[in-house]
Amino acid sequence: MEAAIDDQEPRSVSDQPRLAAWIWRPWYAKLWWTSIPIWWLGMAVATRVSSLEALYGSALAGYLDILFFPMTALMVLGVGYVRERLDGFVQPGDGTPLSDEEEEEALYRRRALEEHDRWAKRWRAGFDPADPRSGPLWIGNPLNPTNPGHINPHTGKFNAS
Structure with a gap:
């Protein structure tokens, strides 16, 4: 058993992935980072140019604001x-x-996990008014078909008992 632990060689710091390799190097990352300042500069220009103001004031621009927000790019990349x-x-x-x-x-x-799951299901059933195993909660529940106040969802009528 000790041999299996000793066979694993620790990874050096140079073997670990670098964050810059994922955020800056791929072509789509470069395209995204380049388009972010272009979008925000266009928004600044839209305050002076009325034709751009219609574009940057639209609902689509709200979604593009989120897409071109630098933290969004950082998180996704x-x-x-x-x-x-x-x-x-x-x-x-x-x-x-x-x-x-x-x-x-x-x-x-x-086996212990399976037993725990069975116990948890039984325990939850005791607090579910739609489960007959809940005892008093089921007895007074209008969803109970033996309850005199039961309304049949298919016919919309009271129980005829």
């Missing part, structure tokens, strides 16, 4: 960088099978 950084934390396994103890522990955890 940084997604690839964050994904690559997070992928760097996960190392590929060496393909060795689990030992008997590890397999038993994994089975125990899976």
